[in-house]
Amino acid sequence: MAKPKKKSGREIFALGAEAVVEGALLAGCSFYAGYPITPSSEIMEGMASRLPGTSDGVFVQMEDEIASMGAVIGASLAGRKAMTATSGPGFSLMQEFIGYGCMIEAPLVIVNVMRGGPSTGLPTSPAQADVQQARWGTHGDHSVIVLSASDVQECLAMTVTAFNFAERYRTPVILLLDEITAHTREKITVPTPDSFEILYRLQPSMPPEWYKPFEETVRGVPPMPPLGAGYRYHVTGLTHDPLGFPTQRPDEIVALLERQFRKIDQFFFDIQLADEIETADAEIVVVAYGSVARSAQLAVAQAREKGVKAGLLKLKTLFPFPRTKLERLAPHCKILVVPEMNMGQMSREVKRVNTGQFAVRTINRVDGQIITPAEILKVLRRR
Amino acid sequence: MAERTQLIHHYLRHNKKFPHVYCAGCGHGIALGSLIRSVHALGWSKDEVVMVAGIGCSGRMAVYVDFNTVHAVHGRALTIATGIKLSNPNLKVIVVMGDGDALSIGGNHFIHAARRNIGLSVLVLNNNIYGMTGGQCSSTTPLGATTTTTPFGQMEKSFDLVELAAAAGANYVARASAFHAQGMDKLMQATFTHRGFSLLEVVSPCHTQYGRKNKFKTVVDMYRWLKESATPLEQYRKLSAEKAKGRIPLGVFVDRDEPSLEERYADLRADQTAQAGRR
Ligand SMILES: Cc1ncc(C[n+]2csc(CCOP(=O)(O)OP(=O)(O)O)c2C)c(N)n1
């Protein structure tokens, strides 16, 4: 994960959205395409003013979110680190292209600043209701990485991580923020560029005539040269063979889909990111993400003062779901509390991996209001 | 003949299993031939050419040619092409779409790409029908025509592709026909070398899905109709409204020389970095 190696850099007073911009530029993002939508527009506006001043940065406002995703995919094929940002309605429009991105294994980053839904919903209020859509929004079996961030500093770090994962695993990465995280202004440190590990997609070392763009490799991730570099190949959303040509051969179909799952599954332990706060001896643990994790952290501290052995598992990776982090809690923890601003989307996942070790309590709000520490504390103290 | 064989071997993919999907008499294959001759005449290297194609019989073209090829999702080829061109303006980006792809599902992208004047060479192979999915009507199906989804005749008016592109702001707009292959070669080369958004509409007969159901007994009848109704634009403009009816004007409709988006963007970046240097 992208963690500042040393504490250096410049301090700024920034919105979560502005921290995303800083993170993207640090990670080497040089292409942004998007369409305005509250509460994500500050990311777009930040990129519009910053990218043209970089050596090769490109910003373009497209006619809709479908077009934005298309442009980002084109840029990725051309060798760029590319991103877009949106919110619920735009995220829905992007779904066909997200599946295409998975199928052609294009590294790219999509930030979804979640607002209340469904439909136009609550444009200016926070929610976390796109969690399952981020995992399963596009049609067909596919693997994808979904991350989240809970404060402004983390917005920066997780944006860098999102680009690193995208490049390393050749996949779309979705960063889910919520309106509160994106619109909170805090003092953060923008680290110097050399304080992060920045990853780039693997380049082919073989001559063009030996290159197979969708070949099996040890990591499951084939190298990806930019268009125009002499490695001419075919890219298609159709199920394809290792050369990229459409196939209907059962063995080739299975090989492609299995590799696309395996390239992420086999690095599960590198991908699952979560902060464990006071969990070592905790008997009751809150599992939270996004701005709700901040309420939870305060609630846990207050519960500890009252003698409740409470802890917090703050999820930074939402998918693949960090199940082994939960398993580690089992010896001492009997109860999990999952507060979230939806009708129960992450708690489904928690219940799915729970094989009876835990009782699961949920706290759900869908009224556009944040879940307060007091609400969580009440559930922590209920014995 | 020998030269043609050489071209085929050079530009078509030897590692792609032929035969191709095109029906006998399909205009799309003729457009493919013209495309290869045009790239060859311009002396472009295969490495610098990117073909982005939509979904449909027309879009299948991308799999056969030995360029950098991207088979997009239905209607969105122009969006991917825009990302590619802005990322690397040195690439020659050719976009191939059907009429359904470019104007029905992709109509919004089409007008906006033209308005943006992004430097793409755009070929729309217009067969007035959805070929690949079995002959449903498209937004260029003529009034009254029979298709599998207009069994009682098309009730909606059709788009004129050339007028649409011109109004939306394309730098270059031309129309060719699959019957007039040499004329197509000339227009295609002009399309490929013109700055900004350059469109070539190719009138491309589909007897299988359109002609059969619309009073063309054979493929040959369709090409005869095309031969007889095609009229050079200069001549067409002199015809009375009555005489012009049913004729298909071919030629160059728009020839503007406005800077393309990627050129404007390069200027902006030079400006911004110079300012940053001064600060
Ligand atoms: C989103 C989506 N909707 C529908 C389709 C099905 N579909 C595939 S090709 C096509 C129409 C192709 O017609 P056209 O673009 O005119 O090309 P042609 O086959 O005539 O060359 C349709 C509707 C699809 N692939 N994706």
Ligand code: SF4
């Ligand atoms: S169905 Fe029509 S468009 Fe498709 S290959 Fe056959 S003739 Fe061409």
